[in-house]
Amino acid sequence: MLNDVFVSLFKRPFTERYPYAVKPAPDRLRGKLLWDESKCDGCKLCVRDCPAKAIEIEVVDRAAKKYLYHYRIDRCIYCAQCVESCKEGALTMSNTLYHLASADKAAFTEIYGAKGTGACSEEAAEK
Amino acid sequence: MSVETDFLRIQGSVAPWVSGSRTAENRLDMDTSAERLVPAVTALRSLSWGYLSAITGFDSGTAAPSDGHIELLYHFCNGPAVATFRVKVPREDPSVPSIGPLVPSAVMYERELAETMGVKVAGLPKKRQFLSDDWPENVYPLRKDFTMESAAATREVGPAVGSEEAPGTFIIPIGPQHPALKEPGHFELAVDGEIVTHADIRLGYVHRGIEKGAEDRSWVHNIYLMERICGICSHIHATAYVLGVESLSGVAVPPRAQTVRTIFCEMERIHSHLLWLGVAAHQAGFDTLFMYSWRDRETIMDLLEELSGNRVNYSVNLLGGVKYDIDGKAADSVRRGLDFLERRTTHYLKIVTTDESFLRRTRGVGAITFDQANLLGTIGPTARASGVSRDLRVEAPYMAYRDFPVRPVLDSRCDLEARFVVRINELFESYRLIREMLDHMPAGELAVPAPRKVPEGEVISRVEAPRGELFYYIRSTGGVKPDRVKVRTPSLCNWAAVLSVAVGHKLADIPMIMVGIDPCFSCNDRSITLRRRGSAESWSWEDLRAYGISYYAGGGA
Secondary structure (H helix, E strand, C coil): CHHHHHHHHCCCCCCCCCCCCCCCCCCCCCCCEEECCCCCCCCCHHHHHCCCCCEEEEEEECCCCEEEEEEECCCCCCCCHHHHHCCCCCEEECCCCCCCCCCCHHHHEEEECCCCCCCCCHHHHHC | CCHHHHHHHHHHHHHHHCCEEEEECCEEEEEECCCCHHHHHHHHHHCCCCEEEEEEEEECCCCCCCCCEEEEEEEEEECCEEEEEEEEEECCCCEECCCCCCCCCHHHHHHHHHHHHCCEECCCCCCCCCCCCCCCCCCCCCCCCCCCHHHCCCCCCCCCCCCCCCCCCEEEEECCCCCCCCCCCEEEEEEECCEEEEEEEECCCCCCCHHHHHCCCCHHHHHHHHHCCCCCCHHHHHHHHHHHHHHHHCCCCCHHHHHHHHHHHHHHHHHHHHHHHHHHHHHCCCHHHHHHHHHHHHHHHHHHHHHHCCCCCCCCEECCEECCCCCHHHHHHHHHHHHHHHHHHHHHHHHHHHCHHHHHHHCCCCCCCHHHHHHCCCCHHHHHCCCCCCCHHHHCCCHHHHCCCCCCCCCCCCCHHHHHHHHHHHHHHHHHHHHHHHHCCCCCCCECCCCCCCCCEEEEEEEEECCEEEEEEEEECCCCCCCEEEEECHHHHHHHHHHHHHCCCEHHHHHHHHHHCCCCCCCCCCEEEEEECCEEEEEEHHHHHHHHHHHHHCCCC
């Protein structure tokens, strides 16, 4: 053990320099939920299976498949059950958007589909 | 001896006290009554067969309070076999005798029944063990007629500290809130000088009502609820639950999914054992080992994150399979990580068996003899360090353990050192298993669809968690939600052994003995309670010091 201690004296610190140096996240990291309007058919399976009641789907026009997708970031437990439940592949979890903390409550409710453009890519969500 | 002949032997010896019995695969159900329970258990104990694994209670009634029965299930386990005594008591007057005199570990489970189900068990201590002290009287959360409104009232709380019996003894209370306790638990140690003469524990400070919560959530939601029972062994809880539900619905999970689940189970075991090694070393005052073992544990945490996307709640399980595959690239990084950990583990094994000052804290301390371990129903590495070979992966292989057999790790030295050696040797076994599973991963699907409604029935799901046997009892009435989910965690079994072994040891050894079963514990407090002539007062350290000075100034009167 003394040997361990001595060797460690000449090693770099193990501590990561976060937030100054951010390590790339693993590919499978489960970050913010993203919704693709063009694929969603409004079946609400994701709403039913969400264990945290973080999702709500508001129907604007069922014939035209127009929905508003309410996503509560503060409730989400990032389990990805919704991604698995979705038969249309409309949901994905971002592996880059995970800095989600905020001092503002409004930042925790995302309403996809409300900004006119609809489809929610990572770039759109970042804005 | 095979399970069938065992069951025939049991049926033969308990026959006079049992009104009917049925066998199904690995299970024997015997109907008995409250009056006949004690002789029936005596007959079973006289065969020296198995240990009491859990007592489940469920309310078969409806919302009307006077209606229905409470059914109590006393599960005795031996390897893969489960023998259950079923006792039906009327909901209006649910009373049963205690089997504590026959099976000491039963008392913990009986207290849980009394508090959560309202079953009157004769001869139990009045003090609460699981529910909070201000929880209203005669409100039992696991009954079906329970409403949130009935729990809104509170009851008067007396002095929080101090045991009812033995006035005049000096009791050292520790916890529930303590800078060094990782989880809130309250311990009362009666001491005579430095020697502990009695130990008692109060649990339930983080009682979250998960079993009740499960009755109000769908089968899918419950995977994630169960996963949150424990932050260290999250995956094994979800696994025990999904295995039970899948067997109720008759879903055949593809072999590749089972292997992925098993790999996660073993990785979780590695992370849990390394964490324990650090905590235990810290309690012994060996912080260097604590720091290094936790640094190395980061390797496995990073691997778990890489495989699943999360470091703690991996959420790998689905009903019917798993979400994530372990493919070539990920498998390679797991192999690299394991190579590093194996080198480090060899080093740690050398340290805990050769470091002189560390051995003084562990060698010959806290011995749980083979007979004690057997009688008190200890499980997991704690039992295996006393030579009791209870490991469900070996005795009743499930998932991929059927194809990748586990070699049991045993030690017969019974002391704390043995508990270190057993856990570290289990790490090597886990490394070997994971490598083998990665090399021979079966091809195929990751998941099959599972029905949303689960057919009526009940199932017992037992798996080997890092701390020992984890017991799930799941009951369905054919709906979209479970009727009852009973969880018996491994630590609850081992408390009985620890509390009885603590007696006779020096106070300074207690933290090590407690941590030996793998909960978290520390022993140093700034406020103590002095009991004199039945009064309880809390003293600050300053008061106590002043009292000590005046006491000795007066000649110790």
